[in-house]
Amino acid sequence: MGLTGIQIFKLLPKTNCKECGSPTCLAFAMALAGGKAELDKCPYVSDEAKATLSEASAPPIRGVVIGTGDKAKKVGEELVFYRHEKTFLNPTAIACLVTDAMDDAEVDAKIDNLNNVQFERVGLTLEADLLAVRCVSGDAGKFEALVKKALGATEKGLIIMADDFAALEAGAKAASGKGALLYAATADNCDQVAALAKETGASVVAKGASIEEVADFTGKIVSGGVKDIVIDAGARDIKSMFYNDNQIRRAALKAKNRDLGFPTIDLVCDMTDDPYKEAMLASLAIAKYGAIVVMSDIDKERMLPLFVQRLNIYTDPQRPMVMDEGIYEINKPGPDSPVIITTNFALTYFIVAAEIEASRVPTWLLIMDVEGMSVLTAWSAGKFVADAMAPFVVKSGIRDKINHNKIIIPGYVAQISGEFQEELGSDWEVVIGTREASDIPAFLKAL
Amino acid sequence: MSKLIITAAIRGAHAIVDRVEGKVNAAIQEYGADKEVNLPNTAYYLPVIYGITGYKVEKLGDMPGVIEKCRQLLPELPAENAWLPYLGPGLDAGMATAFAFELEESLLYLDPDKCPYLPSKEDPEDTDPDIWLGAADDIILRKRGVEFVDGSAPGFAAVVGAAKDVETAIKIAKELQEKSIYVFMASSNPNGVSFAEQLHEGGVQVGWNTRLVPFGKPTSAAIHALGFATRAALTFGGKTPGDFKEVLKYSKDRVFAFVLALDEVDDEKYAAAAGCINWGYPTIADTDIPEILPTGICTYEHVVSNIPQEEIVSKAIEVRGLKITIAKIDIPMSYGPAFEGERIKKDAMFVELGGPKSVGFEFAYSKPLDQVEDGKFTVVGPNIKDIEAGALLPIGIWIELAGRKLQEDFEPILERQCHHLLNGAEGVLHIGQRDIVWMRVSKKAVEAGFTLEHFGTILHAKLHNEFGAIVDKVQVTIFTDEEKVKEHLEVARKTWVERDNRLSDMNDETTETYYSCSLCQSFAPTHVCVVTPERPGLCGAYNWLDCRASHEINEHGPNQPIAKGDVVDERLGKWKGVDEFVAPASGNAFESFSAYSILVDPMTSCGCFEAIAACLFAANGVMVVDRDYAGETPCGMAFSTLAGSVGGGLQTPGFVGISKFYIGSKKFISAEGGIKRLCWMPKALKEQLKDMITARGEEEGVPNLYDMIATEENGTDEETVMAFLMEVGHPCLEMQQLMEMM
Amino acid sequence: MAFSALTEKYSGKMGTLTFGSGDQAITVGGQAAMPFCTFDGEIPNKPIVAMEVYDVVDPEWPAAVVDPFKDVINDPIAWAKKNIDEYGAKAICLQLASTDPNGENKSADYAAELVSKMIEAISVPLVVWGSGNVEKDAEVLSKICEVNEGKNLLIGPAVEENYKKIAAACLGYGHNVVSQSPIDVNMAKQMNILISNLGLPMDKIIMEPSTGALGYGVEYSYSVMERISLAALAQNDEKMQCPITNDLGKECWKAREVKLTEEEEPAFGPDLEKRGVLWEAITGFDMLLAGSNLLIMRNPKAVKLVEECIDELLA
16 A cells, blocks of 8 residues: 555556556556556566565455355455545444344344345445354354354355354354354464364454454464454443554554454444444444444334444545436426426435425426536536536426426526526526525425 | 924823823812722723723822823924934824823713713713713623624724814715714814714714714814724723733724814824824824825824815725725616526617627726726716617726725736626626627616616626725726727727736746645645646636735635745755645645656646646656546546546646646646657647647747647557657657656 | 554644533533544543524424423423423523524514523523524624623524624624534634634634534535544644534434334334434434534433433543
């Protein structure tokens, strides 16, 4: 990390062979610098260059993938403390806990929630990621059965949790090849657990009572052939959890401490019995550096705010969230309902849509693709302007859905009204709407 | 010149202090030294004395101490033949006068039965024996003082003496009232006529609520104006009593006040005027008294004389540097951003002005303050009433501007505002600028009462409100007479040529101050543009002059001056001052910027760049691609990919976001050899910049450079482009290897 | 490589602001570390939650923010008392929604009198919030300042278009001002400069960087606040060292995610109270984590959750 595109370019063959998929070595170098390409793609890079580059490009916090297939979830690889510095990359994984002390019905209900509680937003599906399966019975056979059941019940990655090595081994073997995360290796058994992980293709949680303790043996796990490590430094209350996640990220990013260059796991399910409090702890993990957070249940009412928080915090600040272009129906509009047009900046959409919804006036909302800019920005960039909007309105097909000819534009672009009217022609009537979204309800009601 | 006036002031001050000392001694004899003295309902004792010295006058016995201070301040009368820097002693005399006056006024309150004032009243009523209110109490001070802080009262005028007649008095008062300025009245002329009484006689309601405040008839009552200002500094400025420097500075900077001396000025008034200069308040007189023009204490001049009473208000506003805002644009149609996009079709149009079938231009320029009459609008040629619906007229909008801080360089910036300002009016369409102005006015607007003078009304109001920091006066003439239009257009054209040359004549070497632009930090937190005369902002919207004007208009805004300081590296374009500015302004993300290099510490790019320059290392040249070109480029990245890699406030060696205009600058990547490196650009962009490229090529000794630059027609991959460059013998092939220059 | 704790020492620290009078006065701000990073520097004053009361309630409010106040919802003073006595409010924020010209358009005199009565009736510091209408707020808030001279209220929001009137009145009559800016670091700074240029000291100004709820721009507020905090601490930028407040209750409780019933949006689940409380509590917590010193919140349960987190993190 830290090499500029040009520094990387210097180390490349500069032959523009295109075999990496990029049209030039420079383009490939820029992609590498931006973390958007892998060095392995270049067949001609020298060993010396490879060594320099991989040293420089190895992420200070290891990326760990849990699970396999479509539902595999990557955590770690974070590069910054504050999202505005660049962006947070891999959203906190939310896991649901089941134990072998629960009856079947409870386990089924929880797994059902894990599989099915999801929300659509900005074209994405928001959902939880992992199933944590914990042995509390001490009975390896019972635990193995639960792991097997879990494997059959969900495609999401598993965290296999057992204090007793025999149980852990039984669970890990049952989930062999499934990219499970084993919980946990401790200072005492880390060699044994590392070997088990290696054997079963799993990653490992290094668990200790403190950061110091964990830092002492992650190196041993790596030497044991397992690089994919997640840290639990023993926090079981909000203050130590905040401290640990903070300090581990500092150690990785600032001190380049390889022994602590791993994502962290926060067992908030063990910190409280209150579902509200648990949600608060999870929200802390999402904002302040928890990579995996294990919760007692994946219920709709808690997940909606947590998933949206996670989406917001992990949004790339330089690449705004966008909506798909098209016609959005709000409050079940009909042929005589008004038509409002605005841009596909997700924030603009959400705020405008919420106000229309609050007005209870059935309305057609036309969302135009302007690369996710807000109304004024898009206007000044020449994207939300009459000659671009008119063809969009015509081809959107909105006219077939209505029996009138009025289209409402945001008050902030009143200056385009005349030209927009000219572009649309006389069979449309352009109406100037409000400048602020909060005035929309009054405006719609007065129409 | 000022020797006379200072001599008079010192003479006056001696007389006043002598007189007041007598009165104080008499009062002590009558009431005893322990008799309490104060002004009504104030926590600030005698506020001028308290504010300036920290000395609390609570009883008569405290007064001789003040007289003692006056004596210490009082300078000797200057000898007839000596020349001294007179302002200093004059100021001291003025301060002594202020103290003495305040003692004198406070004595008036000793016996409530004999007090000539109406203590703690906001307005005199018909039943009151007299109109004089005396000192304001703390409640009034607070209520009215807030208006001075929030700007709803821009300042106060202390009027001493009397107008030449009642009508003139009313006219002056109205003029001040219209500008929301408080009028504090005291003193009378040698005939015993006072301004306040003139107003009263003319049936004008006086009092705090009409902002026409009659303090008292003796000249000493004028001290209540300074008492008001001093208490404002203590109350609103949080200044410490006795910290006279701070108190006086606050008064000067925050309380915009001036003295209007009407009719004859005697020694006592000279002394009072000298007192006011301490607070930063200039005196403007209608009589021919000596002037004190050089600036020093006051913002501009100290004493300005011989101003006719008709003009005295506007002169005073100018001298004090008071800014006026116009709350409502006085036109018969609506005004607002919602009308900016309004189109006026032929059948809805009453008159077309300028445009392709006629001549139309607009022109703004600056003149000395005394040659511009603010708010004067004239139409030369046919006006609305003289024409039929559907008419076509030529138009010349001739805008004369004046301002203390107005510079010639701001003229084009203000002229460019016409489009936006005039379009805001309902029923007015404006297109173009300079000599391609095309306007329409709707029938509806004309029915509502529109006439061509209203263009002046709009420009006057908006220029004052939006550019008040640099514009003090706006006068507008609308020409519709064809001969006149053409005649003035010729003048304008000459100026435009000069203006265009002015910026191109400027260079970075001879300019000490550059400007920053951090407008884009909202989305690119570490991005800072450093704008120099030869390197405009990468968005193309802000050149050096724009940034400078923007800073003058909004000194805390996104454009800050950067003293460039010592040269660190001439070739790269690095200066000490720029680096010192960039580090904190970028949130310590960057330590150094090169203005002229694409390889070493290039400037950051936000996301608004008009174009991106990128190194083509094989060709040993530089390509430029602009936003409008969506295709592939020889560097292997289309504009959108490049924008994603270099934007967001990062320094990306090998790449830099630029404005199109910068390509024609002598400083265009001059560290790497300048325009001779330019070897590929989209055809449309190349054609757009043809003249600029050709001219620069000639300067660099490559007259056919334009033809040597490849476009997408010659290829979009590095190899093909290389072949083309070798064929035409592009100069970049022979230059120092870019790779070696990092 | 063994672990040794890394601490951040900053050259600057956030200023403080004290509002309310006498024994009841509360001080916020003053931190020399990023939020809750007590291991880096001193955080002398806990962030505070002011519980809001409205002088008129929108009939569209969800039950979760009506039920806790059902008996007092038409009486802002009784409501404030209930917030204090029953829900433990440490400060009250009076939202003068009725003064909105697009609503009931109640007068400045009415508002000033209501504030006076509120001050008399309650034992905690008071924040007074206008309707958000630029012109009307200037009139209403400056009147409130005048009528309640010396009560050291916290009054806002003052925005670029009306700050002169409001901040001047705060200066003249001894109050503190909320300086609101549109989600932009430089604008926030500019507002602070403009207001302090009027003569109001920096310790009488609190910033409101424009607060977005979860799903409605929370990430913008979050990053702007982190950047303000870093500018104040790491760069020691004096003009950024005003504490921060967030007016988040009203933003949260108008979100569709807290209003829609399960019938209207089955994916959201049946328990509207839980959804709403967490929507507000997590928004509030995010603001705290980004640097807020004073939250303005509505639901008592959400307030309690947030306060618990504050207490435990600063224990």
